[in-house]
Amino acid sequence: MTQIYWTSQADADLDSIYNFAARNSEEYASLLVHRILKAVKRLEAVSLEP
Numbered sequence: 203m204t205q206i207y208w209t210s211q212a213d214a215d216l217d218s219i220y221n222f223a224a225r226n227s228e229e230y231a232s233l234l235v236h237r238i239l240k241a242v243k244r245l246e247a248v249s250l251e252p
Contacts, residue, residue, distance in 0.1 A: 203247060204250055206245060
């Protein structure tokens with residue numbers, strides 16, 4: 203399992219993505235951020251060892 207660490211910049215970027223998308227739809231913005239976080243979880247599940 204891989205450990206992914208969020209930098210403060212990455213966290214701020216995720217907030218910016220949400221805020222940008224929320225201008226059109228808060229529901230869509232929440233779904234978008236959820237999909238991004240799900241993708242990160244999938245990356246964490248990947249083992250980088252051969």
